[in-house]
């Protein structure tokens with residue numbers, strides 16, 4: 238579908254992508270983690286997309302198996318939600334992924 | 342107002358009250374913290390109250406200065422949100438409050 242192509246293009250063309258909701262503290266946590274690591278993610282706020290928000294959220298579930306926000310991609314790869322991203326960082330594995338994804 | 346009387350009655354008659362939203366991870370965190378501490382909070386899910394949800398959320402803001410969820414009361418006193426509750430617990434100050442609030 239058109240929407241699926243858009244999402245696939247978004248996550249492959251942008252090193253860090255966070256599908257988020259503006260009111261959600263877990264989404265805020267993951268956004269500020271990336272900011273702290275010196276990375277500017279592309280943030281897509283699903284609650285600011287009108288009717289398309291739920292459509293994108295369903296599509297992401299089909300593509301990643303994850304129906305929740307935040308939904309995080311690094312270097313085109315699905316990382317997970319807030320907990321997975323934080324866990325990866327505590328293991329020291331997030332920054333290498335970010336370095337790889339953001340190099341030119 | 343009638344709603345205000347209901348909320349005041351709720352927080353004074355129940356030792357632990359959490360105003361919550363079912364989809365919210367911060368709300369889940371605070372609910373499971375109480376469960377872990379052996380306390381059964383009265384949980385009011387604002388997203389399951391139809392039009393009354395936003396009304397109660399606005400009322401809570403007027404009463405407590407807090408417009409977010411979760412909104413936590415122990416022994417009739419406003420504790421705060423998830424972060425404040427967790428912080429209080431790390432300082433060892435939550436359990437004494439709970440003991441006080443739940444004694445008969």
Ligand SMILES: N[C@@H](CCC(=O)N[C@@H](CS)C(=O)NCC(=O)O)C(=O)O
Nearest residue numbers: 263305306307318319320364365366
């Ligand atoms: N463990 C997951 C929890 C994700 C989660 O439960 N997200 C909630 C918001 S905090 C959600 O998406 N709820 C359903 C919704 O908002 O549509 C994570 O760390 O990201």
Ligand SMILES: N[C@@H](CCC(=O)N[C@@H](CS)C(=O)NCC(=O)O)C(=O)O
Nearest residue numbers: 260261262367409410411422423424
């Ligand atoms: N620091 C606060 C954050 C509270 C917060 O931002 N809550 C969000 C949901 S996670 C909220 O209420 N957003 C507005 C809404 O849902 O109406 C806490 O620890 O509870």
Ligand code: FES
Nearest residue numbers: 261262263365367
């Ligand atoms: S909506 Fe509260 S943490 Fe996501």
